[in-house]
Amino acid sequence: MLSIQEIMETIRMVQQENLDIRTVTMGISLRDCCHGDHKAVGRRMYDKITRLAENLVRTGEEIEREYGIPIVNKRISVTPISMVGESSDTDDFGFFADVMDRAAGEVGVNFIGGFSALVHKGFTSGDSKLLKAIPNALAATQRVCASVNVATTKAGINMDAVYEMGKIIKEAAALTADKDGLACAKLVVFANVPEDNPFMAGAFHGIGEPECVINVGVSGPGVIKNAVDKAKDADFGTLAEIIKRTAFKVTRMGELVGRAASAKLGVPFGIVDLSLAPTPAVGDSVADILEGMGLERCGTHGTTAALALLNDAVKKGGAMASSYVGGLSGAFIPVSEDAGMIRAVSEGALSLDKLEAMTCVCSVGLDMIAVPGETSAETISAIIADEAAIGMVNQKTTAVRIIPAPGKKEGDYVEFGGLLGRAPIITVNKFSSTEFVRRGGRIPAPIQSLRN
């Protein structure tokens, strides 16, 4: 029996608390697009993407209309292009990025992920060609997102790849200097990357995935924030319980939309990603939730504990609400995409070091962090290495999406607009890591990888 209060609760979540489905992402395997002739690969990729995703946007809009729940993004992820293009006759993988961009434009999605390579233990020839093409590909296309996995718990950290990524990030920033280094916002460096993540920029269609699949990412920091606000004097056990119950309701919407999209498109339903994804909109902030728990500003002492509680309660509630949970499923703390995070950095409450600490308790990583333009490739690589080490040792996903904004220094802002938002330039440690990063080779897998 539904009560009028329950019905109004749902309506309030959507209208006043920004409850929405952040993304419905269609994963498409391009493994059957390989060919010796790169033009044939391009044709096959284009045809397959436009055929399978032809109705993705229309179906998403239909579901929005029927259920009255906004679906903010409809997106596509594909098999890592390092594999798809590897057997072809071209060294210029930018060609494939262009094909992805055109196909995404044709079906009307705003981002397509999968310009990716998995190099945690070393490079194949396709991996090297892909990495080489990343800066230009991201500068020249609008919709293509790239990701590179440089570490796993099982394989350790490929420090050659980490150093390479530092240089690639610098180059990508330089090529888009007129847009504050926008290309870097479309590039994620991972440790322990999941194969079914629906969220950009790190989405790709893993090699263990089926031909085509629908994955859903939920949102809803505003809903959790409101629930937390109502529990002002509650102790931690009660607070966790309230967050769990609310996360359950939020995730149920993801499950409903995922099932509906899967049925309408005739494509299997993969997973719901439980991550609380913030937006720059007021009231849609993860930092605001942490502050609602009693911290004056996000980033002060106690923030890591608050995030640990939040993240765990969201997972416990969410896991009960969905038949298949996957992807990243951890709180996102992207600085530029979260109004509360931006304020915390601007006011000096939140530092890079604190953000790193927060990523240890299950947030996904250093996301959308703008650093001074003069930051060296070696320092960026060292930041990536630290984050990869956290992921490797704790057997979790960590990621780095960092923007060395050309010509900007501490106190300045970068402006990307839309969902990518704006960010204050954050302070980076002034001491060099160059000799460390330049050693090269691999950091061996930790002892906890030996589990058999």
Next chain:
Amino acid sequence: MFEHRPGREEGAGKRVVITVLGKDRVGIIAGVSAVLAENDVNILDISQTILQDIFTMVMVCDIRNCKIEFGALKEKLKAKGEELGLQIQVQHEDVFQFMHRI
């Protein structure tokens, strides 16, 4: 109120929830039900209350025989809402069942 087991009865999946919010006035039910009747939408349940000083009416309807498309019905009700100074929403019933019931 609004008891229903999804998927176990004929017409399941064809039920919608119409919510009407705004300032109370004469003719709300008449106005909304006229639009529904014109299009062969059957009202199964209706309930109204005042929540935080806002007039709130919730209707559960069967749209199996509805003469027009769901999107068109939604637009007509929205237009009627604007005429009466009310906010009218139409959503598939599953949204509420899914969120509040296991």
